[in-house]
Amino acid sequence: MSATASRRVATRILGLDPGLRVTGFGVIDQLGSQLGYVASGCIRTGDGALPGRLRTLLDGVREVVATYAPDQAAVEIVFVNVNPKSTLLLGQARGAVICGAVSSDLPVAEYTALQIKQAVVGYGKAHKSQVQQMVQRLLDLPRPAGPDASDALACAICHANGGATAARLAVAGSRRRGGRLLALPALDDRSRRRE
Numbered sequence: 001m002s003a004t005a006s007r008r009v010a011t012r013i014l015g016l017d018p019g020l021r022v023t024g025f026g027v028i029d030q031l032g033s034q035l036g037y038v039a040s041g042c043i044r045t046g047d048g049a050l051p052g053r054l055r056t057l058l059d060g061v062r063e064v065v066a067t068y069a070p071d072q073a074a075v076e077i078v079f080v081n082v083n084p085k086s087t088l089l090l091g092q093a094r095g096a097v098i099c100g101a102v103s104s105d106l107p108v109a110e111y112t113a114l115q116i117k118q119a120v121v122g123y124g125k126a127h128k129s130q131v132q133q134m135v136q137r138l139l140d141l142p143r144p145a146g147p148d149a150s151d152a153l154a155c156a157i158c159h160a161n162g163g164a165t166a167a168r169l170a171v172a173g174s175r176r177r178g179g180r181l182l183a184l185p186a187l188d189d190r191s192r193r194r195e
Helices: 050-068 084-102 113-120 128-138 147-172 187-194
Strands: 011-017 022-031 034-044 072-077 108-112 174-177 180-183
Touching: 011 050, 011 084, 011 147, 022 050, 022 147, 034 050, 034 147, 050 084, 072 084, 072 113, 072 147, 084 108, 108 113, 108 147, 113 128, 113 147, 128 147
Parallel strands: 011 072, 072 108
Antiparallel strands: 011 022, 022 034, 174 180
16 A cells, blocks of 8 residues: 555534624644644624625635635534524524535534533533633644634534534434443334334
8 A cells, every 4th residue: 555545634624603793613624633723713794684694604604615625514503592583593693604514515513512512621511711721722722712713613623522423323313321322223113113
């Protein structure tokens, strides 16, 4: 086997932290257990009518994908329960962000804030400042990224550090009991038993 054929290739991951006014993005490279910082920033929509702002998010994600050519995307699942109107607007922004990634032919994984904080800080209720500091350390950054960019980088780190495996297990129908992962029978198998 030639030296070129045995060389491993890094996986580039785009993390996205959706928001209607500001959506954070972070791009990292993963090669085995090594993570490398590529870029981070924010897509800002400003004021104006909702359809135009959603278009800005969609186009912004597409531009980030075109610029950095990621292989995969990870998006934070955002929950807001206090104000139904805010929840709806945030859900629409999140939809635009996901559509921007999917329309660029990227596979998209989704993680809750609890999962991301657990993966990055080791504590699911960590403060934003703790997430920023851990992202800075894990990616060897000279200073912390802004809060939205740090959240996006944390989402990408979560995906790189086994989040993708956990997501596949959840989709495949596994659950945890007493620290063990238990595989559930496929839906087809359960429905056949009832017949």
